[in-house]
Ligand SMILES: Nc1ncnc2c1ncn2[C@@H]1O[C@H](COP(=O)(O)OP(=O)(O)O)[C@@H](O)[C@H]1O
């Protein structure tokens with residue numbers, strides 16, 4: 001099995017003190033610094049498969065970098081996540097990572113986001129495979145400060161959007177199975193720490209209004225029922241906590257208010273959010 005990953009990792013054996021260099025590759029310019037170019041693809045050690053007794057919880061982890069506190073902003077489509085991130089981007093020492101929507105709208109001249117909304121059964125897997133890759137890239141990108149604030153996560157991509165496509169009968173079972181295998185491999189083998197989830201809780205009606213106002217071309221076909229399904233999945237995951245594992249403590253912020261009131265709420269919650277404890 002040959003694997004190459006961006007950034008630097010060590011393959012950690014939990015049960016021993018041995019650290020094995022696993023694979024390094026990056027040529028991207030991040031934070032004004034070019035990563036050292038490493039190209040190393042090594043075969044995984046024997047017993048790598050998760051059904052091996054030797055391989056209980058080995059994960060790829062960053063090598064020698066002190067990790068920041070990671071906060072994910074979650075919420076329905078057009079709930080105000082980007083607006084929230086804009087507010088926090090003005091605070092010193094916070095690195096803000098928005099969702100890579102521009103990539104989802106244009107990958108080598110193709111628009112998987114638009115295709116998915118036109119024909120979810122055909123293109124859902126295409127979009128979600130790319131979302132999973134780009135979100136993984138966000139989680140693993142080089143650290144630029146003590147606090148990282150991300151828009152959504154690889155977890156909501158799977159637990160909310162993939163789940164919604166599948167549950168609504170729009171994703172074939174085989175596509176769901178392949179995406180699930182990828183997701184499970186990634187989360188079982190790569191450390192993706194999250195310390196706090198800030199859930200912007202809105203009524204679906206509020207999102208519908210804001211979506212219309214934002215007027216993103218691809219999203220013009222979104223009906224109210226779609227926002228209701230996404231809302232329900234978020235509530236089951238983060239409020240009732242009955243559907244999927246929640247990777248971090250959740251801070252719920254009611255986000256139906258107008259912009260001025262929302263900014264006030266962010267100000268009020270700032271200390272609580274920024275003092276999130278690393279897990
Ligand atoms: N509190 C608010 N009240 C009214 N409109 C808002 C509020 N927050 C955001 N908006 C507007 O709603 C739209 C969606 O907000 P955005 O931050 O892009 O949401 P998201 O990133 O969650 O999709 C944008 O046009 C934005 O200007």
Ligand SMILES: O=c1ccn([C@H]2C[C@H](O)[C@@H](COP(=O)(O)O)O2)c(=O)[nH]1
Pocket residue numbers: 075076077078079081099101113116127128131156157158161162219
């Ligand atoms: O896994 C995902 C994540 C997002 N989307 C869609 C939903 C929206 O149309 C856009 C961006 O979401 P915002 O809430 O406006 O940030 O991407 C998806 O289909 N799958």
